[in-house]
Amino acid sequence: MTRTALVTGANQGIGYALIEELAARLAPSDRVLLTGRDADRVAAAADRARARATSQVEGRVLDVSDPEAIASLAGELGHTDIVISNAIAPLVPDRPQAEQADEFLAVSNGATHAVLRSFAPTLPPGGRLLIVASGLGTLGYLDPRLHPLFDEVTLAEVETAVDDWRRSIHDGTAREKGWPAWLNVPSKVAQVAAVRAAATRRRAEDLANGRLIAAVCPGLVDTRASRPWFDDFSRAKTPAESAKPIVDLVLNPLDPAMYGELVQFGKVLPWRNGEPMDREVS
């Protein structure tokens, strides 16, 4: 049977590499949807991927900061077998984080919530839904005062926590409440918390039907997203290298131990990992 795979934020970086890896490993009749926010960049990337693919590659415009667009595409596609929510908005250290927060949170967190709400119900038996997060997405990286917002909570509670965080960034109270200045850490913890919340409710039924919902960390990869924040890429993976273990997780038989967890290179990262961390940014 023909399968449909979809990757968000796929015109460059890890998302594009995921498209190439999927398109090389799925069947010739399977359909790989390369999505991104800009029609020209999507079309150019889809042409490039098609030249190397064995399965069908289709470019689709999807701006993931628009939850209605996500819901509408999920409805149009009906059943989507493989969904990888990967997009991230540009974030730089030399502009105030508050100026970048609305877009950054909409693309990483709003989209995570919308993908879980709109696509998880469309996963057929054997389906896979992965949220690309980060190794920095474990609870220990946050100030302990914030842990109750993300630990053993519902998806609606994660959404509320992200909304409250965003508001406190704008009203200037975020730091005193324990939020780090660097947006990336709480955003990634919130993505993993959202996966855990959604997965808790669906675990028994999904496992009975061979479905996997999980968060993944690609490791350090030299891309637009990481370049402004790290100096040493000597041990970084290429996007293609980072895509392989993620697609392994998609295509390998389901391991129930991975369900609802944050997975890096085929191993679960414990939810309570990490020490509170921040970066010197305004």
Ligand SMILES: NC(=O)c1ccc[n+]([C@@H]2O[C@H](COP(=O)([O-])OP(=O)(O)OC[C@H]3O[C@@H](n4cnc5c(N)ncnc54)[C@H](OP(=O)(O)O)[C@@H]3O)[C@@H](O)[C@H]2O)c1
């Ligand atoms: N790179 C690393 O070391 C690293 C480490 C850990 C986790 N990750 C995670 O891996 C994922 C991919 O990151 P990356 O490093 O590949 O980043 P990237 O190279 O900056 O690519 C980000 C992609 O997201 C797209 N995007 C931005 N805003 C969008 C929107 N509103 N709607 C749809 N697409 C949008 C971008 O499209 P445009 O080209 O149009 O901007 C681009 O295709 C992210 O979730 C990131 O946090 C990366």
